[in-house]
Amino acid sequence: MKLITEKRDVQNRVIDHLQAIGWEYIPPANIQEKREYDIKEPFILEILEKKLKELNKRIITDENAQNVIRRLRLIPSTLTGNQEFLEYLRGKKTVYVEKERRERNFKLINLENPENNHFAFTKEYWFEDREKRRMDIVFFINGIPICDFQLKSPTVWEAEEEAFEQVRIYSNALPELFKYLQFYAVSEGLRLFYGPTWKYESKTFYRWKIENGFNFEKLVKTFFDRREVTETLRSYIVFMTVDEELQKYILKQHQRRAIAKIIRRVLEEKKKKGLIWHTQGAYKSLTMIVSADELKKIPELENPTVIVVLDRLELEHQIYQNFQAYGFPNIVKAESKNHLRELLESDYKGLIITTIHKFERMPKQVNERDNIIVLVDEAHRSQEGDLGNYMRGALPNAYYFGFTGTPIDRTKIGRGTFIAFGYPPDEPYLDKYTIDESIEEGTTVPLYYTLAKIELHVDKETLEEEFFRVVEEEGIGSIEGINKVIEKAEKLKAVLKARDRIDKIAKHIAEHYKKFVEPLGFKAFIVAVDREACALYKEAIDKYLPEEYTKVVYTPDYKDNELLKKYHISDEEEKRIRKDFKSADKLPKILIVTEKLLTGYDAPVLYIMYLDKPLKDHTLLQAIARINRPYVGKSCGLVMDYIGIFDNLQRALAFYSKDVEAGLIDFEKLKERFKDLMESVDKILKEMDLEDESKRIQSIIDYFFEGEKRKEFIKTFKQIQEIYEILSPDEFLRDYIEKYKLLVQIYELIYQTYNPEAEKTKIRRDILKKTENLIKENVELLHIADNLPLYEINEDIARTIKADKISQRVKIANLYKSVKVHIENKRKESPYLVSIAKKVEEIISQLRERQRSVESALEELTRIAEDIAKAEEEQKKSGLNKEEFSYFWILRRHGVKNPEKISKDISNIIAKKEHWIFNENVERELRKELYKKLLDYSGDVVKLVNELLGIDRIIRGET
Structure with missing residues (x-):
């Protein structure tokens, strides 16, 4: 029986699956020939030239084809160049046609009819730029490279992470190739991951999913379906400038699915509305932008009007900038109620951005066209008052699609939203991407909440009388509405802004941040009740933290008093703060806010929200969702509640519990989970003989000889470690710290023994910051690897192994590691040893698959070690x-x-x-x-x- 290998079990299968769906396989020898044996050549020139002329009759000719190719070569090898090339792919560039004496748009790819393109791929593709590198599989459309597919064997340790890192390395080494490649994929033959080139971050590294889980053939065939790939290039890759930095995104499946459903609904014309719930942090705004663009492209709609309706002025400006950054044509922002009415009456056919408030008192039937599509952001809030009715009356035949980032609540507003945008009970949502789905896929991280000291909370009667009751009676679902309630809540504000209370909280925040958050390298928000409270918090916290750690961000007003004016900032300064806050290496570390940045601001490094403002339902979920973005080393977000609103979760959130329970968890349950996990490892520790200190390491290696036991322990350890990172240095951990140190040692031993390649790099990606600090601070942890037994590879090794008073399984583990480390250290001076490493892996694989006995494996590994020693001695004398x-x-x-x-x-x-x-x-x-x-x-x-x-x-x- 043959062993599992990357080539046989992954690459060959991929080649078969791709050919089955219409991709032409060009063998490496042929691809080299087509590139004229120049490994610096990115294009398959004969195909590119042929398709250029074929797709652009009378535009691209023999005379100007080379000029077009020369322009493609001159594109900068940067992220900006990658964006420029996508514009070429989308047919947005022109060429001068001599006969017509004018510029004409031309195509590199036929995006409308994929079958008119040439789809090809090759394996083991060499390219030379800053370095010479060989990629596993590269895809070409019409001779143009568009995707890199890196493969790993399913037996490789952390295969998908290693492949992801390889893509990043290739991108740095081969920018002259990667300026063309628009996306990448990686796989270990079980799962398939993908992301946009030039943006190698955990938040843009996605898993492609299908029903029935691990069907590798279906994964490959659906992701690389020729129409899907063409759609990805045509619509699903997005460049946008956010906070003055160019970003690149590739849409996830829930976004693609929602866009397709909206288009299908509009074209079928049977139903005129739909509600899309994509949880906070799932890039809902991006889905809206691409939906609008796709709708404008549909010829059957005869140049429709698309209206994007928002509920806040700040968001109106922000989304207008986003549409501009996306490159959307014919955008206009309604400046007033009259301006909006003029646009609708004049039959404007572009994109209109407006707030819901500008529909107030709008006459009925202002425009009765049926090719008007209205996209409503935060749909539940548009149902406050009569604004939604005015909108529908003015545009009676329009299509209405509501988008929300929070689940619909059980209140009157929630029921109104379902009726306005859905078809309950059969179809409450047109598309749904829930909190638990988002967490499972890594789009967001779960949130934990904890209540600060009781004496800092607002008394329940005041909170109920001046906040909860008023919000519910008036049906308020927006931050502006919340702010109006707070404005009138004199007693509540007096309690919240008492200087003694603010000083105590500021001190508590400073201590908590320095002990729990700063060591992780993360950042924080302080959410104060109003602008004055923001200023008061800044004054207080500067006594406990360096002044440059914190910045206040709120909207200035010319009527402000001296305290408020002290923290006014210009628009340019706010832009700089917003941008710098996103970087872990730059100040500030904490932002003090009350309304600004609580919606629409995306800073993955933000980990904790110190909450001292009463919020409820949608406003609460929207605000705390600022901390749910994934980031390197970040397994969750944390809310520290100084108000006491989480004391009664059902009062704070009028949602069905199943809609939020996966994403919002009581911090105390985290401690319970840690305790349960630590108790679960007791059985493992008891099964190992750890009392005899002279044999403990051998016992651990022997116990984890079986791969399934290692896998189960590693899974449990990583869960324990994640919670340790969140809790440390809480005194709760005191009773567990010695056991946790032992688990770290065991994990280190497993890693070092059964993953010898770990010594190639000193950075272990799965050791998190506080555990890494624990290792550095404890000599017994830091030097655990030094205690690992290694055999010296010499001609007496058989005698040494025979005399060693340990079990045969431990001998195999030690010998395996010894041989692998020896070969790695000697590969430069003795290259032939690398081929021996393959034989070693073959023996270990046969042992794992029970095709070889322990005795036979030990005997064969010993013989190999002897051969190595003899060969090295002979090499010296030769x-x-x-x-x-x-x-x-x-x-x-x-x-x-x-x-x-x-x-x-x-x-x-x-x-x-x-x-x-x-x-x-x-x-x-x-x-x-x-x-x-x-x-x-x-x-x-x-x-x-x-x-x-x-x-x-x-x-x-x-x-």
Whole structure:
């Protein structure tokens, strides 16, 4: 039975699946020939030139085709250049047509009819730029590279992370290729992940999902479906400038699904509305923007009017900028009620951005066209008062699609939203992407809440009388409405803004931030009840933290008093603060806010919200969702409640509990979970003999010899570690700290013993910051790897192993690691050893699959170790250089006569054709010469030559 390998079990399957859905496979030799053996050439020129002329008759000719290709080559090898190339792919660029004496748009790809394109891919694709690199699979449309697909064996440790890191490295090494590639994919033969090139962040690294889970064939065929790929290039890759920084996104499946449903509904014309709930942090605004763009492209709609309706002036300006940054044509912002009415009456056919308030008192039937599509952001809030009725009366035949980032509540407003945008009970939502789905896919992280000291809370009677009751009676669902309630709540404000209370909270925040948050490298929001409270918090917290740690962000008013004016900032200063806050390495670390930045602001490094403002339902979920964005090392977000609103969760959130319970969890439950997990490892610890200190390490290695046991322990340890990071340095951990240190040691031993490659890099991606600090602070943890037994690889190793008084399984683990580390350390001076590593892996794999006994595996590994020692000693005495000895070692193993002389001849032959790796013609000539040199060999000469060339690849560092 053959072993599992990347080539056999992943790459070959991918090739078969791609061919089955219409992609042409071009073998490496052929692709090299088509590139004229130039590994700096990104295009398949003959295909590109042919398709250019075919898709652009009378526009692209023999005379100007080369000029177009030259322009493509001159695109900058940057993120901005990548954006420019996407514009080429989307047909937004022009070429001068001499006969017509004018500029004409031209196509690189036929986006409307994918079947008119040439789809091809190749494997083991070499490219040279800053470095020479070989990629597993590269995809081409019409001779243009568009996607890199990195593959790993399913047996590789953290395969998808390693492949993801490889793509990032390739992008840095090959910018002249990656300026064209628009997206990448990685797979280990079980799952498929993808993301946009040039933006290698956890928040843009997505898993492609299908029903029935792990069907690799279906994953490949759906993701690389030719129409899907064309749609991705046409619509689902987005460049936008956010806070003065160019961002690149690739839409996730829930976004694509919602857009497709909206288009289908409009084209079918049977129903005229739909409600889309995509949880906060799921890039709902981006879905709206692309939906609007797609609707404008549909010819059957005859140039429709698209109206984006918002509920806040601040968001109106923000989304207007987003549409501009997206490059949306014919956008106009309704400046007033009259302006909006004029636009509607004049039959404006572009995109209108407006707030819901500008529909107030709008006459009926202002425009009765049926190709008007209204996209309403935060749909539940549009149902406050009569504004929604005015909108529908003015546009009676329009399509209405409501978007919300929060689940619809059980109040009158919630019921109104379902009626206005859905078809309850059969279809409450047109599309739904829930909090638990978002967390499961890593789009967002769960949120935990905890209540600060009781004496800092507002008394329940005041909170009920001046806040909860008023909000519910008036049906308020917006932050502006909340602010109006708070304005009138004199007693509540007096309590919240008492200087003694603010000082105590400021001190508590400073201590908590320094102990729990700053060590993680994360940032914080302080949410105060109003603008004055923001200023008071700034004054107070500056006594406990460096002044530059905090900044206040609120809207200035010319009537403000001296305290409020003290913290006024200009628009430019606010832009700088917003941008710097997103960077973990820049100040400020804490923003003090009350309304601004509580919606629409995306800063993944934000981890904790210190909440001292009463909020409810949608406003509460929207605000705390600022901390649910994924970030490196961030497993959750945390809300510290100084008001006491989380004391009664059902009072604070009028949603069905199942809609929020996965994403909003009591912090105390985290402690319970930690306790349960720590108790769950007791059984494992008892099964290992850890009392005898002289045998503890051996016992741990022996116990985890079985892969399933390792896998289960690692899974549990990572869960424990995540919670430790959140809780540390809480005194709750005191009773568990020694056991946790032991678990860290066990994890380190497992990692070092069964993943020898870990020594290639000192950075272990899965050790989080506080655990890493714990390791550094404890000598017994820091030097655990030094205690791992390693055998010295020498000619006496068999005697050493036999005399070692440990179990055979531990001997195998130690010997496996010893051989792997030895080969890695010696690979430069003794390249032939790398081929031995493959045999070692084969033995270990056979052992895991129970195709070989422990005794047989130990015997074979011992023999290999002896062979290594003998070969190295012989190499020292041979007088041959490393290349010659490597060939000599292979030749002798195959029984070739006079191997020493032939090895020198072969070394000279290969040296004269050192570029054979990149040129198929040169490789063919080299093989002919080697076959000629080995005429007297009676064995399988092809296999022998393959091994010799494989060694040469190793010598050149290509494998």
